[in-house]
Amino acid sequence: MFALRASAVLTPSRILKEAYVTVEGNRIVNVSEEKPKDVGEIYRYDEHIISPGFVDIHTHGGFGVDITYSGSKEISELSKILPSTGVTSYFPSVMTESPERMINAVRNIIEVSKSRGSSSRILGIHLEGPYLNKSRCGAQPKEHIRKPSFEEFNGFYSLSGGMLKRITVAPEVENGIEFIEGIVGKYKVKVSLGHTDATYEQTVRAIEAGANIITHLYNGMRGFHHREPGTVGAALTENVYAEIILDFIHLHPAAVKLAVKCKGPDKTILVTDSISGAGLGDGAYTLGSQTVIVKDGVARLGDGTLAGSTLTMIRAVQNALKAGISLKDAVKMASLTPCSAMGIKDAGKISRGCRADLIVLDKQLRIIDTYIDGARCEKTG
Secondary structure: OEEEEEEEEEOOOOEEEEEEEEEEOOEEEEEEOOOOOOOOEEEEEEEEEEEEOEEEEEEOEEOOEEOOOOOHHHHHHHHHHHHHHOEEEEEEEEOOOOHHHHHHHHHHHHHHHOOOOOOOEEOOEEEEOOOOOHHHOOOOOHHHOOOOOHHHHHHHHHHHOOOEEEEEEOOOOOOHHHHHHHHHHHHOOEEEEOOEOOOHHHHHHHHHHOOOEEOOOOOOEOOOOOOOOHHHHHHHHOOOEEEEEOOOOOOOHHHHHHHHHHHOOOOEEEEOOEOOOOOOOOEEEEEOOEEEEEEOOEEEOOOOOEOOEOOOHHHHHHHHHHOOOOHHHHHHHHOHHHHHHHOOOOOOOOOOOOEOOEEEEOOOOOEEEEEEOOEEOOOOO
C-alpha cells in the first residue's frame, strides 16, 4: 500500500487541497486531506495536480498505428504509448470497411485486450458504422456503407466475446430504428448516432429507441435550422451524451461553448477521433483503407474532407481550458463522463473502490506521471 500526495486532487465532487490518494493493489482505498497511516511509501508531487486517468471512447489510432488495418503487435504498442497522453483506458474504434476487414480488426483488438502490464486498458470496441448514411459519410468509405443487418452484427458481437460495447448508426436509414431497438434490447450495446442526415424527429425517435450518445457532435450530421433543428438540435436539447472533438479545427470555440452550456460537463464527452498520424508530424497517413494528408496538424482526404484528427486527450483538455471551461469540468469530460456514457462504474474518477488509474499534471497541464491499476507507467516517447 502506498499514497500519492499532491497540491490538488480532482475528485468527482470537489478539488481537494494538499491531499492524499491511497492505493492498495489496483484500487484506490482512500482519498483524504489527512495524512494516511500504515502506508509503505508516500510519493510527493508538490505543486502538482492528481487527476483521474482519461478515457477515450473514440479513437482510430495514433503514433503510426491504424486500429482498423494495423496488426495486434502495433495496437499493443499504441496501448503502451497512450498513457503518455493521459489515456489510461480506451475504446478502439473500427472504421466502416468490408466485413472481412472489420472482422480482422475485431480479432486484433481482442487479442491485445487480453494482455496485461502498464498499458492503456482496452475497455471495449466501438464500431463506427457500417450502417451509416452515404450522404453524411465524411471520411467513412462510402462503398462499404450498408444497410443494418442483425446477422452481421451478431457475427461481430459473437466474435468479440461481448467486448463489442458500442456502435455508431444513422437512424434514418432503412430499418434503422428497429435495429437500434434490437441491439440495445438484446445485447445491451451502447448506440451512438452519427454520420446521419436524420431530422430532429427521427433523432428523438432513435433516442427513445435506446441510443444514448451522439458521435462527434456537429460533424457528420444534419445541422441546426430554426425550422428543422436536425440531429444537432435534438442532441443539444434531449437527454443524451454528446462527443466533441475539441481541436478548434472540427469546432469553432463558440460551438464548443454552446454544446457545454446546453449539455453541461455531465453530458459532454471529450474524444480525439484520432488517426494514425496523431502524435506525429505532417505527412501522409492512413485512416482505414484511405490515405490522409496531415498539413499543419489538420487531417484531410484528397478531396479536402476532414478525416479524423491529430488530437491527443491531454491537448483536448488543454484546449477546453482555452475555451473557458474549468479544469474540473474539462477533466470530468475526459474521464467520468465517458465512463458514465458507457456504463463503467469503477474508472474515470478518484474515489474509494475505483481503479487506481491516475495522472499527475504540473501547473502547465503537462503529464508528469501516469499510474494504471496502481502501477507507475514507464515513460515513452
